[in-house]
Amino acid sequence: MTVPLSILDLAGLVSGGTAGDALRRTLDLARQAEQFGYHRYWVAEHHLTPGVASSQPALLLGQIAAVTDHIRLGSGAVQTGFLTPLGAVEQFGMLDALYPGRFDLGLGRSAQRRKSVLAEPAEVEVTSSRVVDGLLIPESFSFQPILRSARSALFAKLLTQPGAEPADLAAALSDIQTLLAGPYTDGLGNEARAVPGEGADLQIWILGSSGGESARVAGARGLPFAANYHVAPARVLEAVEAYREAFRPSATLSEPHVMVSADVLVAEDDETARHLAIPYPLWVRSVRTGAGAIPYPSIEEAQRFEWTEDDRKLVADRVATQFAGSPATVVERLETLRRVTGADELLVTTMTYDHADRVRSFELLAKEWRG
Template sequence: MTVPLSILDLAPLVAGGTVGDALRRTLDLARQAEQFGYHRYWVAEHHLTPGVASSQPALLLGQIAAATERIRLGSGAVQTGFLTPLGAVEQFGLLDALYPGRFDLGLGRSAQRRKSILAEPAEVEVTEARVVDGLLIPQSFSFQPILRSARSALFAKLLTQPNAEPADLDSAVDDIQTLLAGPYTDGLGNEARAVPGEGADLQIWILGSSGGESARVAGARGLPFAANYHVAPARVLEAVEAYRAAFKPSAALEAPRVMVSADVIVAEDEETARRLAIPYALWVRSVRTGAGAIPYPSPAEAEAFEWSDDDRKLVADRLDTQFVGTAETVAERLETLRRVTGADELLVTTMTFEHTDRVRSFELLAKHWYG
């Protein structure tokens, strides 16, 4: 049986484009993705990033819901370190009240992750590249330099209230589930109810890039888990294995459910697909240097960039694990990813300079995948 395909969208800006352009392209892509047969349409949460417009998932999802009819919609992911559990429940409860039964509340660690990184030793173990049953598991990449940077500290200051201490992920999820079930009590006879939010028909997901806290919390609480091959390909197997090892059946799930992400670009022929993928390396470099994702460059701009050996090393794992080619070629690689990880669903993300190329990539892949 073919597993479902879903989409992750960052609402990316392109060089010379505007935020309005990016958001209108997202609405158009969501409408077409529904027609192509994609199961879910998730939007990311990225802040203070010049090349990404999806900073407020709930607001954007409301616009997408109004433009579509049935496709499931969700966040990939709400950053629990920057939003209280009540805020998340109210926002997504409002969405569910208007468009019942269509929303996934995807949750990530965000600020908790930076806090844990700061507490770790400066040196981390680097795992070597290997191939597991046909799937490339590249050399690991450390996000420590980015998360320890002064720029990251500035962003944390802007994203949190003064002296605020974010709850750990498990506590945040517990509060969210309690508020959804309602009422929330303090043990002293006082209670609080989230309106909107209490009783909302939301599917909670946990997203993770390693076998750490996110995977363990998702498993222990019996929630579905999304593992990020497109962000941290070196640790995807560690992530899904830790989740399954920790899994306990719950009211939400009787057995583990895993979704795995991948970066893809599909075109009618291999040469065209490779040409469309040229700017990806420069875009990844902007992320990996800690400067933040730039507006997606044109192929000409990317080709003119002068690469150093260090630059190439910085982006190698992401380039080597991007699936580029015809629908048949990309589908074969996605099937390998599904088989090796045991994924129940795949979450694909695509960026190209021209919107028509991006839409066409998703269309070609869906037609081939679903036959």
């Protein structure tokens, strides 16, 4: 069964490069992804991260729309803890007004946890590694030490207005849907209209990394759901299960619709792909230590790094669940991911030091995927 294949891009910097370089590579990749036949091109939202230039999805998507013709474009995901519902509707409403019918408003709630970053976050149950029908579900990784850090508190200060208390995902989603349908009323005879925004032809998606609030809200509202195997591979099955259990038909969907993400790197053969993937563990380590993603290292820089056993344990789940290999190898692993999760679409992300290698990876994958 062939399902639609889409791309998630972080507009990643590389060692020695600049944000401008990264953004121009994103525009080039988007143009070529459209020619390769990818269904969607989503960009992430990451803030205060040395190695990621995708900090403002709507701004970047506008630039991508200007250099492409028909590929669907979206956010993976707008963080509802950092942007008001009106802000999201106006930004994506403006995009739709200029390039009608092409945008997905992907929403995430991870930023909302930072409003209480100095409090004790709830502990996450640690799960053991297992294989489910050929798909590796690794031991879970806890982000709690990062969320408790003083660095996260600093980020929260910079990203939110003093005293601001972001609404939870369900409340933010309700406001977004009301503003899109218009008008927004207060019950006292007053109304407000988002211009642009009201009536915009947007697909709303919810993204999630566990079986928690995001999965349940997406299901209860009858919206499509994107589950993150590439970010939290240990939780992907519980995420899709929680979504399907909570699903109620809506005007948007009559049945559940799931997209699942994966880290991939494709080259002409397995050996070449593994060689190109050498920097990946070092890049993941920078994320997992709480320092924030570094500019993607060169192969030579990565080979010089001296690893400790603790370092290797820190990145083991992400390294084991990166699909790096020949087109046939990667497609086989993606098909396993699709089969086990029941995904209706797949979303792939690729990191390489050399831009030509990344473009080639997506080209080879698209050709093999189509058969």
